[in-house]
Amino acid sequence: MHSRRYQEAIRNTALLWLLAALATSIGCEPLNKASDVLLNREKDQQTIKLGVLHSQTGTMGMNEMSLRHCEILAVEEINASKEFPNVEFVTVVRDGRSRSEIFRRRARELVDREQVDVIFGCWTSLHRKAVIDELDNPTELFRDEHFDGKSSKPRKPLLFYPLQYEGFECNRNVFYFGSTPNQQILPALDWFMSQEGGQRKRIYLIGSDYLFPRTANYIVKKYLENKSIEIVGEDYFPLGHSDFHDVVKKIEKTSPDLILSTINGDSNLEFYKQCHSIGIDPEKSPVLATSVGEGELRRIPPEYAHGHYAAWSYFQSLDTPANQAFVRKFKKAFGLDRVVDDPMEAAYTQVMVWKEAYKIAKSSDPIKIREVLEKGLEFDAPGGRIKVDPKTHHLYKKFRLGRIGLDRQFEIVYESRDLIAPEPFPSFAFPGWECDWTRGGLTKGPPPNIGL
Amino acid sequence: MIITGAFVAFSWVGTIFFRPILRAFLRKRADINDLIGYMLSCFGVFYGLLLGLLAVAAYQNFSGVETIVSKEASTLSALARDVSAYPEPDRTNLIWLLRDYTRYVVKYAWPAQQKGIIPQEGNTRMIAFHEQLIRFEPKTPGQEILHAEALRQFNNYLEARRLRLFAVSTSIPGVMWGVVLIGALMNIALIWMFDMKIVNHLFLGGMLSAFMGLMIFLIASLDHPFRGELSISSAPFQDILTHLMEE
Numbered sequence: 001m002h003s004r005r006y007q008e009a010i011r012n013t014a015l016l017w018l019l020a021a022l023a024t025s026i027g028c029e030p031l032n033k034a035s036d037v038l039l040n041r042e043k044d045q046q047t048i049k050l051g052v053l054h055s056q057t058g059t060m061g062m063n064e065m066s067l068r069h070c071e072i073l074a075v076e077e078i079n080a081s082k083e084f085p086n087v088e089f090v091t092v093v094r095d096g097r098s099r100s101e102i103f104r105r106r107a108r109e110l111v112d113r114e115q116v117d118v119i120f121g122c123w124t125s126l127h128r129k130a131v132i133d134e135l136d137n138p139t140e141l142f143r144d145e146h147f148d149g150k151s152s153k154p155r156k157p158l159l160f161y162p163l164q165y166e167g168f169e170c171n172r173n174v175f176y177f178g179s180t181p182n183q184q185i186l187p188a189l190d191w192f193m194s195q196e197g198g199q200r201k202r203i204y205l206i207g208s209d210y211l212f213p214r215t216a217n218y219i220v221k222k223y224l225e226n227k228s229i230e231i232v233g234e235d236y237f238p239l240g241h242s243d244f245h246d247v248v249k250k251i252e253k254t255s256p257d258l259i260l261s262t263i264n265g266d267s268n269l270e271f272y273k274q275c276h277s278i279g280i281d282p283e284k285s286p287v288l289a290t291s292v293g294e295g296e297l298r299r300i301p302p303e304y305a306h307g308h309y310a311a312w313s314y315f316q317s318l319d320t321p322a323n324q325a326f327v328r329k330f331k332k333a334f335g336l337d338r339v340v341d342d343p344m345e346a347a348y349t350q351v352m353v354w355k356e357a358y359k360i361a362k363s364s365d366p367i368k369i370r371e372v373l374e375k376g377l378e379f380d381a382p383g384g385r386i387k388v389d390p391k392t393h394h395l396y397k398k399f400r401l402g403r404i405g406l407d408r409q410f411e412i413v414y415e416s417r418d419l420i421a422p423e424p425f426p427s428f429a430f431p432g433w434e435c436d437w438t439r440g441g442l443t444k445g446p447p448p449n450i451g452l
Numbered sequence: 453m454i455i456t457g458a459f460v461a462f463s464w465v466g467t468i469f470f471r472p473i474l475r476a477f478l479r480k481r482a483d484i485n486d487l488i489g490y491m492l493s494c495f496g497v498f499y500g501l502l503l504g505l506l507a508v509a510a511y512q513n514f515s516g517v518e519t520i521v522s523k524e525a526s527t528l529s530a531l532a533r534d535v536s537a538y539p540e541p542d543r544t545n546l547i548w549l550l551r552d553y554t555r556y557v558v559k560y561a562w563p564a565q566q567k568g569i570i571p572q573e574g575n576t577r578m579i580a581f582h583e584q585l586i587r588f589e590p591k592t593p594g595q596e597i598l599h600a601e602a603l604r605q606f607n608n609y610l611e612a613r614r615l616r617l618f619a620v621s622t623s624i625p626g627v628m629w630g631v632v633l634i635g636a637l638m639n640i641a642l643i644w645m646f647d648m649k650i651v652n653h654l655f656l657g658g659m660l661s662a663f664m665g666l667m668i669f670l671i672a673s674l675d676h677p678f679r680g681e682l683s684i685s686s687a688p689f690q691d692i693l694t695h696l697m698e699e
Contacts (some may be wrong), residue, residue: 057580062545065580067551147603299541335551335697337544 009322035068046087050075050351051094051110051157053121053131058098059240059265067162067347067359068093068333071120071220077329082358092116098439100130102332104139108268111138117364120160120350121284122233123343125211128161135159158366160354162346164290164312166215167424170435170442173366175373177353178395181219182423188288188311189220191414193229193259200257202232204285206271207245207262209236216262216290218450222429232256236348240435241267248274256285260451264291272304282307293341297408314340315410326382339408342383349381353388374437384401387419391436394422395447455672459636459665461656466644471653474645479537485647492642499635503667506624506632510674517619517677518684524612525688527605528554532692534602535585536699539595542588549584551696553577558693561685578613582606609668624675632671636664 031227045438050073075089092114094106096374096445103122107130111118122128135156156173164178168440191197205220207213213236221231232254235247246270259280263271268289275287287308294316297305316327326348327340354369358380361368387396396419402410425433529548535546553574561571585606590596630660643657 056576057583061583062548063578065548069552093573093576300545335548335556335699337699338548 002407007113008031021348024216025410031240041296048089048213048358049092049114049116049121050089050354051107051114051116051121052091053096053103053106053110053119055098055121055127056093056095058096060096060098060123060282061129063265063295065337066341066344067121067123069338070330070344070348071338071351073178073330073333074348074355076333078351080356083355085130095158096121096127098127100283103127103130107134110447115155116157117155117366117368118158118160118354120162120354122159122161123163125165126158128163128165128174130136130403131159132174135173136171156366158354158369160350162350163343166212167219167426168215168433168448169429170392170395170437172370172437172441175350175353175388176392176424177350178343179397179399180394180422180424181216183313183397183399183420184311184424185216185220186223187256187416187420188309189223189260190385191346191401194287194397196414200228200259201228202254202256202258204232204251204254204256204259205262206237206251206259207232207242208264208267210239210264212264212291213262217260219426219429219450220260223426226429232285237263237267237333239265241269241423242270244271244274248278248280249287251275252280257286259285261287261289262291263289268292268296269300269304272308276304291403293343294339294409295341295344297387297404298339300408302408303406304408306427307408308401308404309411309413310364310404312400314342314345315400315401315402315412316340317409317412318383318400320384321380322384323382335340343381345381349379349383351384353377353379357402372381385419390438392422392424393437394424396421455669456662459640459661459668463640463643463661464654467537467639467650467653467657469527470644471650475610475647484645488645495562495639495642499639502632503664503671506628506671507667510624510671513619513622514674514677514684517616520612520615520619520685522688524609524616527609527612527691528689529533529603529692529695531609532607532696532699534598534605538588540604542584545584547579547696547699549577549581551693551699552649553581553695554689554693557689558686562678562689564681565620566683568620568676568679570617574613578610585669620678624671632668636668639664 008124023176052068054068056065056068072091072093075091078084078089089216092110096106096109107119110119119131119380122131151208159174160177160345161174162177163182164184165176167182169176189203193443194198203220203224205217207217217234224231230271233250233256235242235250237247244267248381258277261268261271270292272287280287287305289310291311292300292305292310330340330344330348331338352374357369357372357377358364360372360377363369373388373393376390378385378387384398389396398418399414399416399420400412401414403413426436427433430445430448432443434443434445435441436443532547532550535550536543538546540602556574556577557571561574564571585602588599590599640661642655643660646653646656648656677684
């Protein structure tokens with residue numbers, strides 16, 4: 001009896017297994033296909049890390065926060081556009097803590113641990129030079145700290161730098177998105193020497209005591225050598241200096257008709273305050289600043305700076321649909337009280353230019369991106385059209401001169417008609433020096449006496 | 453739904469495929485259903501206790517983390533209120549830094565937490581805020597009181613934040629999940645052993661399995677307070693961000 005039941009059970013079970021196998025082979029086919037599609041999609045999904053290296057803490061923290069925000073805004077915009085549906089761009093943000101050795105260490109970390117192909121970053125020339133040096137000559141100690149031993153080849157990412165700077169630099173792995181002195185300071189001087197600018201002939205040079213002001217003023221002095229312009233004074237003060245009473249008195253005594261200021265950072269507040277209290281007239285002796293943008297004006301009471309000038313390539317007040325859209329996007333993302341200035345626009349633009357190069361190269365490989373950029377990529381930035389210079393890795397940019405208004409914005413009083421070619425080694429200041437990556441790179445001349 | 457469905461499906465598949473074999477072995481006894489019934493109720497008490505206690509523990513953990521997040525958000529809100537009374541330019545700097553941090557929490561830290569990753573980059577943003585806060589030197593007795601209060605709120609905030617970050621990785625240990633799943637398997641196996649009509653068997657077995665699946669789903673959902681559908685949302689931080697954007 002039990003044996004018959006047992007045989008029945010075995011038979012029934014076998015029959016059921018057979019039916020189940022049949023059902024599975026028919027019914028699960030669509031499921032299998034669906035899972036294949038999902039799995040392939042998963043395989044196709046790619047994450048590309050983009051290094052963002054700015055000071056978040058320390059003395060430069062507040063300034064560099066704005067650049068970081070613009071870079072993040074650009075990356076968020078690229079991801080949201082779904083232009084690359086299978087790619088997610090992820091920012092890997094590191095803090096340089098306003099210290100060169102930390103910039104070095106974090107750059108190495110981004111390269112070896114995070115395996116980034118590009119770094120957007122830095123503000124000061126000191127930090128930029130530290131990062132470039134680290135990328136060119138890795139510090140063994142840092143390599144040991146971060147190297148995971150998996151990478152078969154040494155990585156050398158590109159550095160995209162957004163600030164206007166002194167020039168005198170040429171590196172194949174660096175792309176410079178800020179202006180050089182011939183795109184910022186020299187056209188401003190030309191304007192002030194013109195009839196429209198008041199044909200000014202007596203210039204006072206004042207600046208913070210570090211690389212950019214010293215080099216910029218060296219270039220200015222060389223530029224003005226044969227132009228019957230008198231330099232009536234030249235002074236430098238440490239970064240953060242706040243007592244400008246004596247020098248402003250001195251300026252008043254020499255009665256220049258233009259004060260070229262390369263003062264950087266919070267010192268500007270005290271400088272403009274002193275100029276205002278002593279009664280420096282912006283009509284007679286305007287201050288032409290090279291490091292005061294909308295961001296800096298936020299900290300300076302408008303009555304102190306009203307009527308003075310600043311030279312940049314971009315101002316927030318630029319009245320174009322592209323710029324208005326950019327300003328709107330930024331304020332929506334980071335606050336209605338935020339302002340946008342030249343370095344911020346350059347920070348945003350550099351990410352967008354990298355994206356354009358990525359689209360053409362179809363790869364984030366630094367060499368392929370560099371090859372695309374070296375073909376002279378053009379791009380419509382919020383501040384207008386720009387073009388990468390294949391020779392110098394700088395940008396062809398417009399020059400704009402702005403007069404400071406009571407609303408802490410600039411009224412654009414002059415704009416160059418065409419894009420100005422970058423000259424990191426102007427021949428009148430650095431004879432014999434040339435940067436041309438279409439012809440082998442840097443040609444060195446006699447070392448200049450900048451006075452550092 | 454998926455977990456509950458999987459339990460019911462597993463129970464039904466077992467009932468269909470193993471029932472004939474088990475019937476052949478167990479029908480030797482006439483009182484087999486009574487015997488399995490006793491076993492199942494005895495086992496059910498222990499297993500039910502285990503599931504119940506785990507569900508309560510997971511719920512307590514979930515509501516504890518929810519309280520931490522609420523406390524963190526309210527402290528952040530109070531801190532924002534304090535620094536908005538500072539004189540310029542410190543006020544704007546501090547508000548911008550808080551905005552930067554809060555935006556990071558909403559847009560980057562929360563999605564990372566939902567993947568079980570402890571977000572790291574908020575730490576630097578907090579250091580930047582702290583640097584700016586301690587740089588402020590009060591000039592009036594009113595500012596002194598305000599500054600002391602802001603520093604106190606900041607310390608409270610750091611404590612709540614640290615607790616939230618710890619909570620990202622806390623969960624029921626794997627060995628406990630092992631016991632729960634083995635218990636569920638044994639429970640379902642006992643159901644397969646009943647001798648009854650196939651339709652009744654499928655219906656009753658399915659009901660019991662569905663409930664077990666629901667309980668396990670509940671525990672799993674509550675276990676990771678930041679993951680899945682039933683997770684703690686970033687809404688309180690979003691509210692603060694909206695407020696800070698208009699400051």
